[in-house]
Structure formats: C-alpha cells, structure tokens
Amino acid sequence: MDAAPPVAAPPRYSLPPVRRPEEDILFCVDVDLEALTEMKPAASASGPSSGSASTGSPQQPAGAGAGGAARPALRRLDAVKQALLLFVHGKRKICPGHRFAFASLGETVSMVRHRPCHDPFISRLPLVGFRVKKDFSSDPGSAMEAVHSLAASGSRYETADLTPLFKIAYQEGKRAESQGRLLRVILIYCRSSTKPHHQWPVKPKNFTLDIFYLHDKPTADNCPQKVYDALVDALEHVSQYEGYILETSQGLARVIFREMCILLSHPMQRCIQDDLDIPKQVAKKTLATEAAQNEDGTPVSSQQ
C-alpha cells in the first residue's frame, strides 16, 4: 500500500495591508419547534450564567440534579439569543463600525424591522450619498430589542425555503459593496429532519454565508447528516468568501457560545475551515487536558 502523500502545512498567517471593510451581518435564526429543544444543564458553575433576567431568557440552572427548586431548562433558542448578544458585543469591541440585522426562518424568512431612523442631512442633499437601508445598526440596544423579539411559534414547519434569504442578502450585498462594506449572513438552523431548500440561480457572489447547525444526535427517525450535507451545498453555492459551517449536537450552551465566537472572524482574514485552529488552549501544558477531562468527561478538541 502506498504511503499517503504528506499533508501540506496550512499557510502561515499573514496580515497584508489590505483594507478590511466593516461588516453588515444579517442573522437568520430558525424558529421552528426544534428551536425549543432543551439544552443540557451545565455540569458545573463555570457553565453559562447570566446576572439578571434583563436578557429575557431564563437563567441557567447552576447545578444539575441539585434537588433544589425546579428552574425552567434553557432552550436552544434561549442559548442562541444569548450567543447572538455575545457575538454583537464581541464584534463591536473588535470594531465599533460593524452592524447587525436580524431575521427569522419559519417556513420562509422574515426580517426584524428596526424603528425607522431619520437622517435629515442625507435627505436634503439629493445628489450626494445614497439611500441607506436602516435595517443594519451598530447600536447594541437596537440589537437587544431585535434579539428579544425573536420567538419560536411552537410549530413544526414542513419546509425551510432559503431563497428569500439569499434574495435579501444579494440586494443588501450590492448596497454594502457600494458603501465599501461587506455583507455576511449567519444562518442558525435547528431542524434534524428537514432539509433546507432553495431555488437561487447561479449569480455573482456578493455575500458570505456562515451556518451554525444545532441538531439532535442521529437516530432512526432523523437525518441530521443529510440536512448537514444540504446546508454545505447551499453554503458552497452562494458564499463569496470562505464561509464556516459549524455544528453541535451536544446540547451544551457553552459550546454554542464558543462556536459563535469562532464565527466572529472577519471573512477576508480567514483560513479555510479545514485549517481552523481556534480556540487554542492557554494553559500550562500538562494541566490543560486534565482540567478539561475532569470538568465534563468529554475530551475537548478545538473543533468539537
């Protein structure tokens, strides 16, 4: 048997002086019944916790099986909402010019509309500037309102049509390009048996698509692998820059937060997904893997 050819080392990271456009990021969140699947309670106090109810989501129970007062379990959508806010704040810390808009995916896509914003100067100089679509905003309060308004209806949808999402993204992509900005869509999908579909023709690619797939473990009654493959096909069909598709079936909120942080990466500064090496452990070498195994019994790999 021939030896496998040596795998080429991934290219070294370099930071050439190429302009980094600010992003307009459109989140599209699945609100199917499966978004209400319960998460696993955290094994230790280092699990996700929120200081108050102001985030609009129930607090993570601090200890599993503690036998104390029953608290509502965290649901997928609640963890996703916290993750979205984490993302917005993280991205704003990196660069305050990035902006965000939100949409939900039931059978089809609908945008969460911000309150209209009036800019008197832009409207008084008809020959200068251009019409700014006010759905994207860098205001964290606005993002919080939009995230809180996302709600699962409790229905199981038969289909998931991504065509309107791509249409909106394509139009916004053109607008973003004219403003020197970069459009990205982050799709958060929760269904283990329903493959998404689309009729998007071959068109110039002017937005990047990332996907985060939250699903159940494979059983005889579902087909998450098929759904995953369909998601990969959609991503490869439309994404301008390297889009990442991350998935988890663990049902742990901290994993959702971790994976969302990977998606913070700017599309024009990314490596290909196969070469992803983050997050990297910051720990004295011998203690790192021990600590990880003690806390929840599963070995931690950066790409889990």
Add this chain to the structure above:
Amino acid sequence: MSPSADAAAPASTSGPPLAPLIAAQLSYLLSHSKLPIKVEQIWSGCRNGRYSDRFTLSIPLCLDYVHWDFLYNALAPKVAPDVVFGPDDEGFQPLVDYAEAGSGDKSCLAGWDYRDPRGLLALVHELRELYVEYHKKQVAKVDDARVTFELSTVLSKEGIEVCMVPSADRPEEVKFSVPLLDVDFDFAKLVPGCPWKLPQKIHLQVIFPISRSSSYSSVPSAPRLKLISTPDLKSLFSVEDEKLPPWSNGMCLAEYLPALEESLNLRVVEASASIGARRRFIEALAPTFGRPIEADPIFCREATVLSISGIFTFLVHFAIPLQFPRQQPALTLQSSQHLNANGTPIMSLPINDYPWSPRWDQAEMVERIYDFLTDECQNFKKFCSDTITQQK
C-alpha cells in the same frame, strides 16, 4: 467607491431641502475640496420657502475655523451668492481689493455660471486665499519689531498663515501657523494601504505676544508653541506625545524651525517603522494563540484572538500602542460565558503591567504574554464567577 462618511453632516438642519442647483454646488465642494470644510446650518431665505438656499460653512484658517454664510436665492437661481463674513472682518473687502490692485484680475464671481457645479468650490478657495493675504497685511501693520522681523523671515515658506488673536482679557497676540516638513511630504506614503482621503499635515502653532515698544533693548519673551496635526494623522503619529525642542532666549523662528523639522522627520520615520513592528507582532501571535479572529491590517493597532482554558472560552483583545515596542500592548479579556447585569459579556480592565521588554524578539514577546495569560485567565475566570454571584 467610497462611503458617504466624507460628506460632513451639519449639526442642525431643519427646513426644506436645498434647491437642486445649489445642492449640486455644495456636494461638489464637499467631495472635491482638499480642505476639511464643514456645513454648519442650512436654511431658507423665505419663511415658507419650498427650498433652502442659504448655508453656513466652517472654513479652516490658521488652525482654527471661520464661519461664513453663503446666501443664494432660490427664487433667482442665476444670481451668484452673497457671502457674509465674520463680525471682526469689516476690513475684508475682496472685490474692492481686485479693483485696487488694478491688474485686471477678476473674481470668479464676475463670470458666474449658475449651472456649473464647480462654482462654489472656486469661490470658497478664492475668498479664502484673499482672506489669508488680508490677514498677512493686518499682521504686517502691527507695531512690534519682533513680529515684523519674524513675518519677514518666514513669509517665503509656502503655506504659512497668520492672524491676529483678539482677546478681551489679554493683550493682543499674533498667531503663526507654520506647516512643517516639505510641502510635498506625503504622510500617506508611509502607510501601506492608507485609507486617508484628505492630505495630512503637521503645523507648528506659534503665538507671539505683542509688545508695542519698538526698541530692541528688552529681549522679547518666548512665544507659546504647540504642534497640531490633522485628525487622521493621529492613527499614525501623536503630536501630543512629542516634546518640543526648547526655545532659547532671543531665538527666532528661522533658527528654531530646522531643529524641530529634523527631529520631527526622525519621529515620523520611527512611527512608520512601528507599523511594520506591530504587523509582525500580530503575525507572531498566530502560532501560539491561533489565527487571530480579526486584526487591523493598515495601522496594526488592534488584534483579537479566541482562547480557551480548560472549558472556559474567552477573547483576548490586544490594543497595540503607537509607541510599540517601547510601550507594551494592553490586553483586555472578554468572557464568552458570563454576562453582567445589563446583558453584556464581562470584560476585564485593560492590562498593561505584565512583564515586558522592548528588546525581546517578537516570538519571545508572544511567549511571555502567553505565560502571563495562563495565570491571568484563571484570575479573570474567578472575577467573572464572583461578579455573577454578587449580582444574584
């Protein structure tokens, strides 16, 4: 295509939109002038006018701004605008100056074409140049031998502007705005991928007190000196951190400027080299910390990495100072798992008191930061848990 951010938005505009031809001239001015002109207000000359036809512009002069009103008439669009200067400018009569000069030169107002969008830009630039000359004449009249002497020695330097500094509670002063470094010096060339739209400059602001005695017997006091840069330049070089050479007794500008310019030249070259050092530092983060999530590719002032300690995932934001590597980066940690009371992820304060030496090579700097963080992230994790517990 460039974003619309360059078109300055005025502080307050209420009222109807500008008449189209006037709007065209204003747009052209804002997008083509190399001066950082701002629009302050827009209004209509008529009480219930359909269109606005008047606006106030802030025009840079001598390291300050003058505010002039430009009054068009939407009901008589072919007529050139009137211009109202500031309250202290009774003596500025540009059209009279042309007549008196007798050279046959005319203002651009003489050939005003209301359909030409370039009209306003030509007018503003012309008036500003005349205004600069007017101020030079005002200062030349001042009865102070030192000021007169200084003026005569530097007037030949291109781009000098001077003006009186009126003051109610202080004796009058004269301000010189002296552009430093070569007139063709292009800071943008020092920055690969530079995004600046307007040319950048450093000026020396010199304020001479006026002492009306015309004798040389008393040594004139030193002027007040300040370095002032155009705003974009701050991302490359901070004039505030520059220590000016001392002004010794009896010195004059012609003696002072060369030493200042030489030292400034060196500092600017250092600042440019620092970009390269910061870029290499960010690149050196990758083998140890993983590929950065995002980094500033032009000025290399910021980079963020995603790290994990056990199962605690957190971001590390690096803020790299202009004087790197002499000054060390500030580190801010941000949890992915803990939110404070108003729903924002818990962040540490910026940390910049960890072990550091500018003489280390990039790889060592990164290793030392990594070692520091192995302990510090545990402290941070505890800080986050404690904060959560206190909020309950």
